[in-house]
Amino acid sequence: MAYEFKIVRRVEFSETDMAGIVHYSNFFKYMETAEHSFFRSLGFSIVARNIEPPVGWPRVHAECDYKQPLRFEDEVEVQLLVSEKRSKALSYIFRFRKLNAEPPILVAHGKLTVVCVTHHERGKMTACNIPKEIADRIQVAPAELIGG
Amino acid sequence: MAYEFKIVRRVEFSETDMAGIVHYSNFFKYMETAEHSFFRSLGFSIVARNIEPPVGWPRVHAECDYKQPLRFEDEVEVQLLVSEKRSKALSYIFRFRKLNAEPPILVAHGKLTVVCVTHHERGKMTACNIPKEIADRIQVAPAELIGG
Amino acid sequence: MAYEFKIVRRVEFSETDMAGIVHYSNFFKYMETAEHSFFRSLGFSIVARNIEPPVGWPRVHAECDYKQPLRFEDEVEVQLLVSEKRSKALSYIFRFRKLNAEPPILVAHGKLTVVCVTHHERGKMTACNIPKEIADRIQVAPAELIGG
Amino acid sequence: MAYEFKIVRRVEFSETDMAGIVHYSNFFKYMETAEHSFFRSLGFSIVARNIEPPVGWPRVHAECDYKQPLRFEDEVEVQLLVSEKRSKALSYIFRFRKLNAEPPILVAHGKLTVVCVTHHERGKMTACNIPKEIADRIQVAPAELIGG
Numbered sequence: 001m002a003y004e005f006k007i008v009r010r011v012e013f014s015e016t017d018m019a020g021i022v023h024y025s026n027f028f029k030y031m032e033t034a035e036h037s038f039f040r041s042l043g044f045s046i047v048a049r050n051i052e053p054p055v056g057w058p059r060v061h062a063e064c065d066y067k068q069p070l071r072f073e074d075e076v077e078v079q080l081l082v083s084e085k086r087s088k089a090l091s092y093i094f095r096f097r098k099l100n101a102e103p104p105i106l107v108a109h110g111k112l113t114v115v116c117v118t119h120h121e122r123g124k125m126t127a128c129n130i131p132k133e134i135a136d137r138i139q140v141a142p143a144e145l146i147g148g
Numbered sequence: 149m150a151y152e153f154k155i156v157r158r159v160e161f162s163e164t165d166m167a168g169i170v171h172y173s174n175f176f177k178y179m180e181t182a183e184h185s186f187f188r189s190l191g192f193s194i195v196a197r198n199i200e201p202p203v204g205w206p207r208v209h210a211e212c213d214y215k216q217p218l219r220f221e222d223e224v225e226v227q228l229l230v231s232e233k234r235s236k237a238l239s240y241i242f243r244f245r246k247l248n249a250e251p252p253i254l255v256a257h258g259k260l261t262v263v264c265v266t267h268h269e270r271g272k273m274t275a276c277n278i279p280k281e282i283a284d285r286i287q288v289a290p291a292e293l294i295g296g
Numbered sequence: 297m298a299y300e301f302k303i304v305r306r307v308e309f310s311e312t313d314m315a316g317i318v319h320y321s322n323f324f325k326y327m328e329t330a331e332h333s334f335f336r337s338l339g340f341s342i343v344a345r346n347i348e349p350p351v352g353w354p355r356v357h358a359e360c361d362y363k364q365p366l367r368f369e370d371e372v373e374v375q376l377l378v379s380e381k382r383s384k385a386l387s388y389i390f391r392f393r394k395l396n397a398e399p400p401i402l403v404a405h406g407k408l409t410v411v412c413v414t415h416h417e418r419g420k421m422t423a424c425n426i427p428k429e430i431a432d433r434i435q436v437a438p439a440e441l442i443g444g
Numbered sequence: 445m446a447y448e449f450k451i452v453r454r455v456e457f458s459e460t461d462m463a464g465i466v467h468y469s470n471f472f473k474y475m476e477t478a479e480h481s482f483f484r485s486l487g488f489s490i491v492a493r494n495i496e497p498p499v500g501w502p503r504v505h506a507e508c509d510y511k512q513p514l515r516f517e518d519e520v521e522v523q524l525l526v527s528e529k530r531s532k533a534l535s536y537i538f539r540f541r542k543l544n545a546e547p548p549i550l551v552a553h554g555k556l557t558v559v560c561v562t563h564h565e566r567g568k569m570t571a572c573n574i575p576k577e578i579a580d581r582i583q584v585a586p587a588e589l590i591g592g
Contacts, residue, residue, distance in 0.1 A: 013480060013490065014319050014473045018195070018312035018368055024207040025176040025310060029458045032173075036457060040517075046457065047166070047516055059172040063211035069273075072314055072491055073484075123168055123219070161332060161342065162325045162469060164462035166516055171458050177310045184309060188369075194309065195368055220343055220462055221336075314491070316567055320503040321476075324469040343462070355468045359507030367567070419464055419515070 003082045003141035005038035008099065011074045021069035028062055031094045031110050034078040042137045051131050057114040058125065060089070064110035068098070075099040076107070081141040088127045089115045090138065093146060151230045151289035153186035156247065159222045169217035176210055179242045179260050182226040190285045199279050205262040206273065208237070212258035216246070223247040224255070229289040236275045237263045238286065241294060299378045299437035301334035304395065307370045317365035324358055327390045327406050330374040338433045351427060353410040356385070360406035364394070371395040372403070377437040384423045385411045386434065389442060447526040447585035449482035452543065455518045465513035472506055475538045475556050478522040486581045495575050501558040502569065504533070508554035512542070519543040520551070525585040532571045533559045534582065537590060 009030065017023040036046045048054050070076055077097045084091035096108040117125040129135075140146075157178065165171040184194045196202050218224055225245045232239035244256040265273040277283075288294075305326065313319040332342045344350050366372055373393045380387035392404040413421040425431075436442075453474065461467040480490045492498050514520055521541045528535035540552040561569040573579075 012473070012477050013313060014321060014476060016314035017309060018314065018316045019204055019206070020314045021206070023310050024210055025173045025180075028173040028176060029456070032458060033456050036517075045517060056167055058167070058169070058217065059214055061211070061213050062172055063209070065209050066207055069206065073480075073489060123217075125217075160325070160329050161461060162328060162467050165457060166460035166462065166464045168462045173458060177308070180310060181308055184369075193369060221332075221341060315500055315502070317502070320506055321469045321472040324472060328469075352463055354463070354465070354513065355510055357507070357509050358468055359505070361505050362503055365502065365567075365569075419513075421513075 001139040002038070002042060002137060003139050004145070005034060005041055005080045006077055007034045007037050008075060008077045009033070011070050011072055011076060013072055016072050021071055022074075024064070024066060027064045027066070027096065027108055027110060030076070030078050030096070031062070031064075031080075031092070031112050034080040034094060035092060035112065035114070038080050042134070044134055044137075048131070051133070053118055055128065055131060056117050056119060056125065058117060059112060060115050061111070061113040064108055066108045068105055068107040070096070070098060070107055077104070081146055082138055083111070083141065083146050084113075085135070085138060085140050087129050089113060090130070149287040150186070150190060150285060151287050152293070153182060153189055153228045154225055155182045155185050156223060156225045157181070159218050159220050159224060161220055164220050167217075169219055170222075172212070172214060175212045175214070175244065175256055175258060178224070178226050178244065179210070179212075179228075179240070179258050182228040182242060183240060183260065183262070186228050190282070192282055192285075196279075199282070201266055203276065203279060204265050204267060204273065205238075206265060207260060208263050209259070209261040212256055214256045216253055216255040218244070218246060218255055225252070229294055230286055231259070231289065231294050232261075233283070233286060233288050235277050237261060238278070297435040298334070298338060298433060299435050300441070301330060301337055301376045302373055303330045303333050304371060304373045305329070307366050307368055307372060309368055312368050315365075317367055318370075320360070320362060323360045323362070323392065323404055323406060326372070326374050326392065327358070327360075327376075327388070327408050330376040330390060331388060331408065331410070334376050338430070340430055340433075344427070349414055351424065352413050352415060352421065353386075354413060354421065355408060356411050357407070357409040360404055362404045364401055364403040366392070366394060366403055373400070377442055378434055379407070379437065379442050380409075381431070381434060381436050383425050385409060386426070445583040446482070446486060446581060447583050448589070449478060449485055449524045450521055451478045451481050452519060452521045453477070455514050455516055455520060457516055460516050463513075465515055466518075468508070468510060471508045471510070471540065471552055471554060474520070474522050474540065475506070475508075475524075475536070475554050478524040478538060479536060479556065479558070482524050486578070488578055488581075492575075495578070497562055499572065499575060500561050500563060500569065501534075502561060503556060504559050505555070505557040508552055510552045512549055512551040514540070514542060514551055521548070525590055526582055527555070527585065527590050528557075529579070529582060529584050531573050533557060534574070
């Protein structure tokens with residue numbers, strides 16, 4: 001059972017904007033990369049080729065609080081914690097830390113809620129239970145980790 | 149005094165992902181485009197070339213709730229409403245409506261809080277009062293518009 | 297029979313990078329937007345929902361020459377010209393002009409070659425003839441327009 | 445003296461489009477990431493904080509030939525080779541190989557020409573000689589590597 005995952009990435013030039021900092025929309029890409037890496041660490045792909053029937057994970061809520069900017073070539077750690085687990089949905093919180101600072105700086109924190117769906121004809125999606133083999137591998141993080 | 153602005157855009161291919169829908173991070177780009185168009189409609193640029201001293205508007209909070217997917221070539225209206233006005237910060241809410249549906253569908257709604265800053269050496273930023281000529285042009289939208 | 301199309305767009309903040317100019321990869325997004333608008337102008341979608349069997353248009357070659365930078369809020373006209381038409385492929389050239397200059401400035405020019413394909417199982421694609429109803433609507437631009 | 449560099453990255457969900465493959469514009473982002481990593485491997489940043497006067501490297505030409513698609517979670521190696529070195533410009537060629545195939549598949553190859561510039565007031569740029577400390581570290585790759 002897993003409730004945490006961390007990735008580290010270096011800010012790329014194409015992720016910055018004319019203000020000289022990472023464009024705020026990219027924090028949501030970073031969150032998703034951490035989420036998908038978390039799934040791979042459990043032996044699954046978010047694009048569930050090895051789950052039958054195939055499920056998808058559209059986002060229903062996303063948010064981010066920005067405390068400090070990130071700049072080109074900064075090293076950022078994205079920590080994912082499972083904050084809620086329901087039959088058809090998962091919520092994650094994320095903490096972004098700039099590692100090339102002494103000590104590392106919390107630059108942002110975010111939240112993501114995703115729903116498990118099956119795909120129908122014409123692109124229609126319906127919420128469904130999280131497949132047991134996935135649900136069995138994921139648990140909510142201890143309150144003291146999620147906490148303040 | 150203005151409190152509302154609307155833009156319409158057509159979903160581009162490069163904004164979709166392999167799930168066949170607009171990638172969730174792009175809703176934050178759409179919000180920003182509406183915000184910047186709102187500023188232009190008031191006679192300003194968000195990159196305040198015509199304000200002295202120059203100010204910037206980094207985001208401190210962003211969120212979005214997704215109700216329905218957007219797909220390639222969908223026409224989406226982004227409605228911006230000023231929801232809060234403080235001496236150094238503005239908050240906006242956004243409603244995303246898919247226009248090529250009868251009737252139009254609310255596909256998402258979001259929120260953005262931005263802070264007015266001046267830039268110092270080495271890229272440092274400090275919060276500052278919103279320049280009077282901008283503040284004088286912006287007001288909070290009526291509660292019944294924001295509400296519900 | 298059509299061989300030309302023009303779109304105009306305003307540079308968005310999220311398209312700039314820390315050098316204060318439009319990131320070079322975005323010119324390829326602009327080209328594609330012009331291409332897809334050209335198709336819509338002919339009554340088709342590049343995602344051929346109304347063609348049987350459905351075809352796709354993967355890119356096999358793309359290039360761009362950059363002459364001048366584009367900046368935030370610049371108005372850029374993207375001119376598409378059909379430069380080659382083969383049974384299974386189309387080539388376009390593009391000229392990017394900054395309109396908010398007097399006279400307008402040619403800031404970049406590019407080229408795109410796309411191949412018509414049908415999709416098979418497991419995502420495999422095979423080149424196929426351009427559907428007649430599409431091919432009948434497209435012709436190569438006069439040499440003097442493409443030229444020099 | 446260096447003339448080659450390789451990076452490996454895993455395709456992210458946000459880099460795919462509704463065709464289920466990496467959007468063609470992202471290959472240009474991958475090239476740039478390889479270029480910037482190459483510079484770091486030489487002890488420099490492409491954003492030359494440690495060079496006086498500071499120089500920039502705008503792109504003047506970019507191209508890519510696409511042979512095979514890349515998909516979500518594919519592992520792609522980007523090989524950079526210095527193909528030309530002039531007093532004020534560098535050209536690179538790139539080979540993209542999908543590593544999660546047996547044997548690895550060449551999926552694309554590209555080319556980039558960048559010019560060394562100094563920045564003036566109002567964002568104006570002028571071509572300048574590549575700083576000696578950088579030029580001294582870079583050489584053109586052997587012809588047999590650049591080859592056919």
